[in-house]
Amino acid sequence: MAFRFKSALIPLAFVGLGWTCLCLGQTPPATRPRLPGSISGTVVDPSGAVVTGARVSLTADDHSLNRDVLSGVDGQFSFGNLAPGPFQLTISATGFAMQTISGVLHSGEIDTLPQIRLNVAAAVTEVVVGLSRAEQVEVAEQEIKDEEKQRVLAVIPNFYVSYIPDPVPLTPKQKFEIAWKTVVDPVTFAVVGATAGVEQAQNHFSGYGQGAQGYGKRYGAGYADTVVSTFIGSAILPSLLRQDPRYFYKGSGTMGSRIMYAIANSVICKGDNRRWQANYSGILGGLAAGGVSNLYYPANDRDGLGLTFENAGIGIGGTAVANLFQEFVVRKLTPKAPSHDPAVP
Numbered sequence: 001m002a003f004r005f006k007s008a009l010i011p012l013a014f015v016g017l018g019w020t021c022l023c024l025g026q027t028p029p030a031t032r033p034r035l036p037g038s039i040s041g042t043v044v045d046p047s048g049a050v051v052t053g054a055r056v057s058l059t060a061d062d063h064s065l066n067r068d069v070l071s072g073v074d075g076q077f078s079f080g081n082l083a084p085g086p087f088q089l090t091i092s093a094t095g096f097a098m099q100t101i102s103g104v105l106h107s108g109e110i111d112t113l114p115q116i117r118l119n120v121a122a123a124v125t126e127v128v129v130g131l132s133r134a135e136q137v138e139v140a141e142q143e144i145k146d147e148e149k150q151r152v153l154a155v156i157p158n159f160y161v162s163y164i165p166d167p168v169p170l171t172p173k174q175k176f177e178i179a180w181k182t183v184v185d186p187v188t189f190a191v192v193g194a195t196a197g198v199e200q201a202q203n204h205f206s207g208y209g210q211g212a213q214g215y216g217k218r219y220g221a222g223y224a225d226t227v228v229s230t231f232i233g234s235a236i237l238p239s240l241l242r243q244d245p246r247y248f249y250k251g252s253g254t255m256g257s258r259i260m261y262a263i264a265n266s267v268i269c270k271g272d273n274r275r276w277q278a279n280y281s282g283i284l285g286g287l288a289a290g291g292v293s294n295l296y297y298p299a300n301d302r303d304g305l306g307l308t309f310e311n312a313g314i315g316i317g318g319t320a321v322a323n324l325f326q327e328f329v330v331r332k333l334t335p336k337a338p339s340h341d342p343a344v345p
Contacts, residue, residue: 035108040078040253043071043091043116050075051118052276054093061086070166072250073264073276074257084109089116097121140168144178147246149336157185160234161326163249163338169272170246172239179235183227192222207298221296228292233285242272243281247326262323266316282319286312 043054054071058079065087071077082105089101096118105111143164150158159178170178182188196218199205208217234245248270250261269279290308331337 033107034084036081037084037105037107037109037111038078038080038082039087039089039105039111039113040076041089041113041116042075043077043093043118044075045096045118046120048115048117051093051096053274054091054096054118057090057092058082059088059090061088072253072257073261073268074253076253076257078252080252089113091116091118093118095121136168137171137174140170140174143167144170144174146338147178148181150334151336152330152333154335156187157182158330158334158337160246161249161330162246163251163331165248166274167246167248169244169270169274172235175238175245176231176235178245179230182234183230188226189223192226193219196222205298205301207300221293224296225289225293229285229289232288232292233282237281237285237288241280243277243279244270244272245281246270247323249331250327251331258327259324262327263320265323266320283312283316286315 039058041056043051043056045051050073051071052073052075054075054077056069056071056077058067058069059065060083065083067079069077069079084105084107086102086104089103090098091101092098097120099116099118101113101116103111103113143162147159147162148157150161150163152158159182196215199218199222200210200215203210205218205221208214208221237243238245247265250258252258253261265279267279267283268276269282271277287308290311294302294308
């Protein structure tokens with residue numbers, strides 16, 4: 001009887017085993033995590049030369065994503081922290097035909113696209129739709145207020161750097177406002193005073209003599225240098241030549257591209273039309289400031305014409321070094337620097 005009872009359980013065991021296997025077979029597989037990725041590339045013209053300032057728009061098929069970025073001086077652009085999935089890039093630049101590229105970004109993929117070659121447009125009709133003049137002035141004023149909060153180690157002014165990828169151009173009045181706030185900043189007075197003290201200790205500009213009178217003359221000359229160079233190179237000439245005196249932080253791309261960008265910005269700048277051009281304001285400003293200084297330095301310490309040009313060349317090199325520090329060091333030491341997203345125009 002007991003044997004018959006156990007035998008009767010055998011079919012039930014097979015049924016239970018089959019049901020368990022069926023349930024296990026229907027258990028959904030573990031979902032793999034979807035990691036963010038990035039897309040980057042370089043925009044060139046038909047000859048292979050890089051195209052600066054091309055607008056690259058990134059959209060997703062479901063329109064959940066819409067980001068813009070401008071190609072840099074090296075023609076490169078980059079979008080980071082992207083969800084995987086289908087995407088579409090639309091590339092446009094003045095004088096070139098619009099181009100569209102589609103693709104799929106996989107989980108965790110770093111997608112470097114082949115060079116994007118733009119064709120010259122057969123006929124170009126440019127229509128600018130944007131902020132009114134009054135609105136541009138208002139936006140620029142807000143951007144200036146943010147820049148005036150930028151202080152290295154929360155002390156040293158860092159007003160002439162924009163961490164916004166595509167800021168609104170400044171009006172002449174705003175260029176003079178930044179120059180004025182720079183030369184009257186307490187840190188500026190302190191730096192000039194310390195420099196004058198070192199010069200007196202080393203008896204630089206011996207024609208000024210020693211004592212309080214000599215220190216006062218050195219201080220006055222140093223402060224005059226600061227005022228003249230700041231106003232001529234960062235306000236007067238930029239207003240006349242319609243150029244922007246600020247350094248535009250890149251913050252993205254390869255280290256090599258950022259180094260080249262920083263060095264190049266010692267001789268190029270953005271115009272008020274947002275296009276890159278030769279930095280006539282900075283170069284001529286350095287020459288003019290050197291010439292003006294001959295009016296108040298002792299006769300035996302005045303720069304001749306050759307030395308003025310030599311000092312201007314040294315100034316360009318110094319600007320390149322300063323730009324490298326801006327690109328790689330200064331932002332980390334500036335507590336109130338705004339967040340920088342190169343994908344936002």
